[in-house]
Amino acid sequence: MKPTLFAAPLLAAACLAAPAIADPSTFRCSKLDTASALPSIEGKDGVFYRVLADLRMRHPMEDPVVAQMAALSDALASGGTTLIYVTVPTKSQAMPDYLPPEADDYAFDRDTAKLVYQDIVGRLSASGVLAPNILSALAGASPDKPAFFQADFHWTSEGARLAAAAIAETIKAQPSYADLPKSEYRTVELEKTAAFSTMRRTLQAFCVDELPRVEAVAHRTELVASPDEDVADIFAGDDEAAQIVLVGTSFSDSPLGNFAGFLSEYTGLDVVNYAVTGGNQFGGMTSYLTSRDFAENRPRFLIWENPIYNNLAQFGPDPMDELVAAAGQxxxxxxxxxxxxxxxxxxxxxxxxxxxxxxxxxxxxxxxxxxxxxxxxxxxxxxxxxxxxxxxxxxxxxxxxxxxxxxxxxxxxxxxxxxxxxxxxxxxxxxxxxxxxxxxxx
Missing domain, CATH: 2.60.120.1380 (C-terminal carbohydrate-binding module)
Structure with missing residues (x-):
């Protein structure tokens, strides 16, 4: 069995090194790293990182789970559905330039963190699972349009847009894409909107000054032109197969992200969002695959978005085995x-x-x-x-x-x-x- 990459040597080195000296907090925060609710560290330009999720160096995707993912992909393909598994990187993997010096105390190494991500998508791809690498796209975000919010762990609308563009390239490369009717979608900017953030609220209790708000210019994607004026809803019981169904977490469900909208714009296909905020790794996927909606109208493409730190083996083999059974024939x-x-x-x-x-x-x-x-x-x-x-x-x-x-x-x-x-x-x-x-x- 090929082991997943991890950073044991780096951890040992970090234990021997002298602790890094933290820069004074811009927002007069104290004891963030020892907060019981959400241990975090403050980086440059007001970018905050979670210790347990963002600075973690090992994200399990063991070989038995990769094999289960291959079985799931095969089971879906037997019914005419192509699975796209999207691994969302951590903020530290996508935005390492904003990490403070004390990140070294947690044995975080940016190069190894990148390799960990590449290892996961690489082994999934080698097993036959379509797993686009969106880390490269997110890491290319410009400083004036970062991929993630400063005081929250979700991606911004720019991060969602970059991820959607990378995923669209994978979809367009599939033979079944050419036969699907395409529509024209346009994304328009709306007013600046603020979103509630549990992370920001938790961190604010340890800071004197106000933390950066989780706000951005909202977006809406509109259908401009369609080859069929009577575009069927995925759940209307129509014989026409759904084009794309999106399942996942709050990354897909966030209104400020407009992730589903950007997917429609870049693929020209109708996207129905089945994501579940707070559902963790299986909430959206299990809800959809065990539903009558899926059984009666299987989509051409199924995008499963899941953050890298959501371990698919956390609850044993049963959740994945249930998905394989529900997906198959x-x-x-x-x-x-x-x-x-x-x-x-x-x-x-x-x-x-x-x-x-x-x-x-x-x-x-x-x-x-x-x-x-x-x-x-x-x-x-x-x-x-x-x-x-x-x-x-x-x-x-x-x-x-x-x-x-x-x-x-x-x-x-x-x-x-x-x-x-x-x-x-x-x-x-x-x-x-x-x-x-x-x-x-x-």
């Missing part, structure tokens, strides 16, 4: 169900040769539920339970995919799924069998 074996309680349905598994790579798809049949408890019993009396949950920020589609790896037993005989809502005749259980056409990521 293998959920075809309907299981006969019986109502076993007000909120429960059961299925007889006797005679089925279930493997640890198989997945159970439980669909309540209506929106609303945020939790499904999977209970599996074996012929030898063993019972195993696992719960799949959706946070309050995620879409409650009532559709849950449970990989069997963590609960598998050779002689499973009975399955019961208990939702947090009443079941009905529309409630179904389906077996998603492992496919030999997908890459083995175990």
């Amino acid at each position: 293998t959920c075809t074996t309907k299981l006969p169900v019986t109502v076993s309680g007000p909120n429960s349905v059961s299925a007889d598994l006797a005679g089925l040769k279930l493997g640890p790579k198989d997945v159970i798809f439980a669909d309540l049949g209506t929106d609303g539920p945020r939790e499904a408890l999977f209970t599996l019993k074996s012929a030898t009396g063993i019972t195993r339970n696992a719960t799949v949950q959706r946070s309050d920020r995620m879409l409650a589609s009532g559709r849950f995919f449970k990989p069997l790896a963590s609960v598998w037993h050779p002689d499973l005989t009975e399955l019961t799924v208990t939702f947090d809502r009443p079941v009905s005749e529309a409630t179904t259980l389906t077996l998603c069998t492992s496919s030999s056409t997908l890459k083995d990521y175990r």
Whole structure:
């Protein structure tokens, strides 16, 4: 297994070196680096960096996760969707020139930080996942139009524009792009607008003078001309496949960023934004891929934006395995169900040769539920339970995919799924069998 780049030698060197002398704070800030809420340091020209996220030198993207991403890309491609995985760099990777001398105390090295980013997108690309390098574009931002806000970790509208332009080049290079009808989009400037920033508010408590506001000239992207006057909405149930769906975090959801708008302008394609602020790495992606919208109208391109510090292995293999099952074409074996309680349905598994790579798809049949408890019993009396949950920020589609790896037993005989809502005749259980056409990521 090829290890991810990290900075152990640099860390050792930093421990032996004398601490850097911090410059006086421009905003009379004190004890920022030891703040329990958000340890940070103040850089040049009022640019602030988070210690735990921005100065971190190791961002995990291990080989098993890369293989899962390849399986996800293959599963989406089997249904006609091209995955574009966008790794958003940290502010320190994109704007290292503004770091203060004390960044050395945290073993931050700008060259290694750049290599860490390149290593991740390089290994994803080598596995067949389209992973554009947007760090180069963001690092090229001019000083008068920085890529990130000074007192916030999100990108500015300029950063969003530069990222969108780089991603558009990747999309335009795909063979399927040429056959799509193009439209003309124009981005116009609006009035200067301020946005609320949790980071700025947290840091302000440690500073006497007012920190730079998170504000910028807002933008709106408008459709100028379309080859089809009746442009179909992605969720209208039209037979025409959606062109681009964007999922991700607050980087994609921020109104000041206008990221989706810039993507439309540079690709000439309609973009529907499915991002979830506060959803972390899986909020937007899981919400969309497990939705009826995706199942009934798969897009031509699916852009998944995720900051580099959001570890895809943080919650184990199940979240990624669920995405692979939801994206693929293998959920075809309907299981006969019986109502076993007000909120429960059961299925007889006797005679089925279930493997640890198989997945159970439980669909309540209506929106609303945020939790499904999977209970599996074996012929030898063993019972195993696992719960799949959706946070309050995620879409409650009532559709849950449970990989069997963590609960598998050779002689499973009975399955019961208990939702947090009443079941009905529309409630179904389906077996998603492992496919030999997908890459083995175990």
